[in-house]
Amino acid sequence: MSFRGSTAVVGTGSTGYYKRGTSPLTSAQLILTAILRACEDAGADPRSIDGFVSYGGDSSEGLAIGAALGVREVRWSTEVWGGGGGGIAAAVNCAAAAVYSGQADCVAVYRGLSEGTDGRRAFAKGHIGSLYTAHGVLAPAQICALRTQRLLEVDRVPRSAMEAISLTGYHHAQNNPDAVAYGHPVDHTRYENSRWISEPLHLFDCSRENDGAAAVLVVSAERSGDYRGVPALILSGVQGAAAGWSESVENETDYSTAGFHPAMVARLWAGAGIGPGDVDVAQVYENFTGPAVASIIDHGLSPGGPAAGEFLTVENLTVETGTLPINTAGGNIAEGFVHGIGLVVEAVRQIRGGSPNPVAGADISLLIGGPMAPLVSSTVFGSPATA
Known part of the structure; x- marks a missing residue:
C-alpha cells in the first residue's frame, strides 16, 4: 500500500x-x-x-x-x-x-x-537563546528581520513581494466574517505607512497573537x-532540517531561505506524484511576510531573485485573478494566529468545502509549515479525483 x-x-x-x-x-x-x-x-x-x-x-x-x-x-x-x-x-x-x-x-x-x-507568547518559549538575548534580540520578529534583510539585499528579492503576501491575506479576510481583520482592509498606503516592528518588517508584515x-x-x-x-x-508530507540548518543559531548554510532544502522539496513532490505547477491553492505560514516569500521560492512555486516580484503580486495570489491563490481565509496575518493551526483547517476546507474564498475545482491543496524555523514541514492534500 x-x-x-x-x-x-x-x-x-x-x-x-x-x-x-x-x-x-x-x-x-x-x-x-x-x-x-x-x-x-x-x-x-x-x-x-x-x-x-x-x-x-x-x-x-x-x-x-x-x-x-x-x-x-x-x-x-x-x-x-x-x-x-x-x-x-x-x-x-x-x-x-x-x-x-x-x-x-x-x-x-x-x-x-x-x-x-x-x-x-507561549508559542515562542525556548526559541530565544542566549546568543540572541546577549545582543538584544528578544523577539521572533527581530530574528526573521535579519534573515529577511539578507533575502532582500543578497538574493535581491524585491520588498513588493512581502507586501503582496500581506495584502493578499487582508484581501481574503474581507470575505471571512470569522477573521480578526474582517472589515479592516489594508491597502498599499496603509501598509507602507504602518510603523516599523523590526526593519524591514512593518506592522502588517507580522502575524497576530490570538x-x-x-x-x-x-x-x-x-x-x-x-x-x-x-x-x-x-498525498504527501515532509518534515525535518538539513545539515547546516536546524539549531545552528544564525550560522545556517542557506541563511536567507525558509529551510526547505531541495532534497526535502523533491521528496514532497515525488511522494504526491505532482510538481509545483500542479498546486491549485496554498496555505503558507506567515509568521512574517519575508519568511513566507522564502518558503514559496523554496518550494519552486515562484522564481527567486528579482523575478519573484513579478510572480508574487496581489493579482496573482488572490482567488479572483491569481494562478496561485494563497492564505484564502486570511492566514496568520489577517484571519488570526493560533500557531498556524488555522492554515491546516483552511487547506482542508479548500478540498472538503467551507472556505470563505473557495478555489473553483481545486484538486491539489498545499500546506507549508512555519518557515525559517529550526524544523520545517509541508503537506499536500488532494481531492478524491487525485486518488
Missing part, C-alpha cells in the same frame, strides 16, 4: 479567534471544543478517537484531552519537537503515519492557545466513507 492517498482528513473544527488574553476558556477547554466541532463536522463519535498529535509545546497533553473526551482507548499520543510553527504540517504527517502504520484509527491533530493558561484552537481528524482513506462529507486525501 502506498502512503499516497492512504489517509485522509474527514473533519475540521475551530473555536474562532479571541483577542490575546481574552478567552473565557482555558487552552484545554478550547481544544476540546475544537475537537468536538471536528467530530460534528465528520459525523464521528468523539469516543472513537484513539490518537492525539500536537506541536510547538502545546500545554494540553493528548492523554489529558483523551480522558476529558471519554475516549475508549488512547493508542497514539505524541507532539512534534522543535520548530514552533514549523511543526504544523509535521503534526498532520505524524497523524497520517500513525494511521498508515496501524498504530491508530482516528487521530485528532490540534493546537490551542490561551494566554490565561499558557502566558504571553487565543483559540482548531483541530482536524485523520483516518484511513478506506474508512473515509464512514464519515460525513468529502475527504481531503493526504
Whole structure:
C-alpha cells in the first residue's frame, strides 16, 4: 500500500479567534471544543478517537484531552519537537503515519492557545537563546528581520513581494466574517505607512497573537466513507532540517531561505506524484511576510531573485485573478494566529468545502509549515479525483 492517498482528513473544527488574553476558556477547554466541532463536522463519535498529535509545546497533553473526551482507548499520543510553527504540517504527517502504520484509527491533530493558561507568547518559549538575548534580540520578529534583510539585499528579492503576501491575506479576510481583520482592509498606503516592528518588517508584515484552537481528524482513506462529507486525501508530507540548518543559531548554510532544502522539496513532490505547477491553492505560514516569500521560492512555486516580484503580486495570489491563490481565509496575518493551526483547517476546507474564498475545482491543496524555523514541514492534500 502506498502512503499516497492512504489517509485522509474527514473533519475540521475551530473555536474562532479571541483577542490575546481574552478567552473565557482555558487552552484545554478550547481544544476540546475544537475537537468536538471536528467530530460534528465528520459525523464521528468523539469516543472513537484513539490518537492525539500536537506541536510547538502545546500545554494540553493528548492523554489529558483523551480522558476529558471519554475516549475508549488512547493508542497514539505524541507532539512534534522543535520548530514552533514549523511543526504544523509535521503534526498532520505524524497523524497520517500513525494511521498508515496501524498504530491508530482516528487521530485528532490540534493546537490551542490561551494566554490565561499558557502566558504571553507561549508559542515562542525556548526559541530565544542566549546568543540572541546577549545582543538584544528578544523577539521572533527581530530574528526573521535579519534573515529577511539578507533575502532582500543578497538574493535581491524585491520588498513588493512581502507586501503582496500581506495584502493578499487582508484581501481574503474581507470575505471571512470569522477573521480578526474582517472589515479592516489594508491597502498599499496603509501598509507602507504602518510603523516599523523590526526593519524591514512593518506592522502588517507580522502575524497576530490570538487565543483559540482548531483541530482536524485523520483516518484511513478506506474508512473515509464512514464519515460525513468529502475527504481531503493526504498525498504527501515532509518534515525535518538539513545539515547546516536546524539549531545552528544564525550560522545556517542557506541563511536567507525558509529551510526547505531541495532534497526535502523533491521528496514532497515525488511522494504526491505532482510538481509545483500542479498546486491549485496554498496555505503558507506567515509568521512574517519575508519568511513566507522564502518558503514559496523554496518550494519552486515562484522564481527567486528579482523575478519573484513579478510572480508574487496581489493579482496573482488572490482567488479572483491569481494562478496561485494563497492564505484564502486570511492566514496568520489577517484571519488570526493560533500557531498556524488555522492554515491546516483552511487547506482542508479548500478540498472538503467551507472556505470563505473557495478555489473553483481545486484538486491539489498545499500546506507549508512555519518557515525559517529550526524544523520545517509541508503537506499536500488532494481531492478524491487525485486518488
